[in-house]
Amino acid sequence: MNNSMDLKMLEKNAWRSFHQDGLWDIYLGLILWALAIFLGAGMEAVENDVLRLFAYTLLIGGAFLVFWAGKRYITAPRLGRVKFGPARKRRKLHLALILGGFTLVTVILVILTAIAKNNNAPLPQSLPVYLFAGLFVGAAIATIAWFNDYPRGYYNAVIYALCFGLGEYVDKFAIFWIGGLLVMVPGVYLFIRFLKKHPRSEAEGGSG
Amino acid sequence: MGRKRADPTAGQLGGIDRVVHEPARLVILANLYVVESADYTYLMNRTGLTWGNLSAHLSKLEEAGYVKIEKDFVEKKPHTMVRMTNNGRVAFDNYRNQMRKFGL
Numbered sequence: 001m002n003n004s005m006d007l008k009m010l011e012k013n014a015w016r017s018f019h020q021d022g023l024w025d026i027y028l029g030l031i032l033w034a035l036a037i038f039l040g041a042g043m044e045a046v047e048n049d050v051l052r053l054f055a056y057t058l059l060i061g062g063a064f065l066v067f068w069a070g071k072r073y074i075t076a077p078r079l080g081r082v083k084f085g086p087a088r089k090r091r092k093l094h095l096a097l098i099l100g101g102f103t104l105v106t107v108i109l110v111i112l113t114a115i116a117k118n119n120n121a122p123l124p125q126s127l128p129v130y131l132f133a134g135l136f137v138g139a140a141i142a143t144i145a146w147f148n149d150y151p152r153g154y155y156n157a158v159i160y161a162l163c164f165g166l167g168e169y170v171d172k173f174a175i176f177w178i179g180g181l182l183v184m185v186p187g188v189y190l191f192i193r194f195l196k197k198h199p200r201s202e203a204e205g206g207s208g
Numbered sequence: 209m210g211r212k213r214a215d216p217t218a219g220q221l222g223g224i225d226r227v228v229h230e231p232a233r234l235v236i237l238a239n240l241y242v243v244e245s246a247d248y249t250y251l252m253n254r255t256g257l258t259w260g261n262l263s264a265h266l267s268k269l270e271e272a273g274y275v276k277i278e279k280d281f282v283e284k285k286p287h288t289m290v291r292m293t294n295n296g297r298v299a300f301d302n303y304r305n306q307m308r309k310f311g312l
Binding site: 007011077082084085086 | 238239241242243244245246247248249250251252253254282287289
């Protein structure tokens with residue numbers, strides 16, 4: 001209690017308690033399943049770009065909806081509200097800037113791909129593309145894990161990197177399903193444990 | 209021999225702030241020290257105190273000027289956030305320094 005290390009640990013534990021509900025893992029698992037459904041339904045081959053984008057957004061949006069609703073209606077009322085200090089806010093800002101960079105690179109790559117496709121230019125379908133995709137996605141999730149003090153995120157990053165990176169060699173549908181399952185299982189376990197540990201109390205309705 | 213006058217440092221013993229020294233309040237303050245503000249539910253989770261206990265201790269801390277209790281409405285529901293004041297931070301730091309001197 002009486003040294004700064006203990007207070008740091010207290011703050012870290014408080015911060016991490018918000019990642020112990022398993023919802024983030026469930027969300028990441030659902031994204032992989034959404035991609036599996038997308039591929040399994042043959043949406044990748046659909047010519048209509050708008051339809052393809054709509055289906056993709058619907059699936060990813062559905063995954064996000066589960067995450068948002070879970071946080072909003074299940075875990076947040078049980079955990080309570082807390083505003084963390086300036087150091088955490090700075091980390092969040094840095095993370096947002098870095099993820100903005102990742103998003104920008106993704107958007108540029110999508111635009112370049114669309115331009116190449118429209119000009120009937122050959123798209124690279126070789127190993128480096130998949131490896132790059134795997135490393136890129138894995139690095140993005142590992143970055144989130146590092147900035148959020150979320151060690152399980154590194155495991156998720158490896159699964160994501162493998163799912164995207166091995167797309168050339170194995171059945172994409174199968175690997176996204178398996179990857180999603182591997183990410184989802186710890187999330188569901190944590191979510192159930194969280195619900196047992198934090199039953200909804202009367203106090204929440206009051207001023208909690 | 210007149211009557212003993214009220215000690216202006218009442219609540220302090222040997223320089224130790226007894227408002228802070230009480231275990232439950234110490235845990236509350238430690239948890240508030242590391243964040244900007246928190247609500248009752250969060251503090252109940254972190255401290256293991258019941259609603260009534262927490263409320264009683266927070267009232268004492270508020271009386272001492274160590275925390276500020278802010279009531280507002282979130283989505284039409286009453287919501288209470290608790291924030292440690294600068295005085296509270298100083299008192300907590302002083303207490304920690306005193307404990308260090310005692311080798312605790």
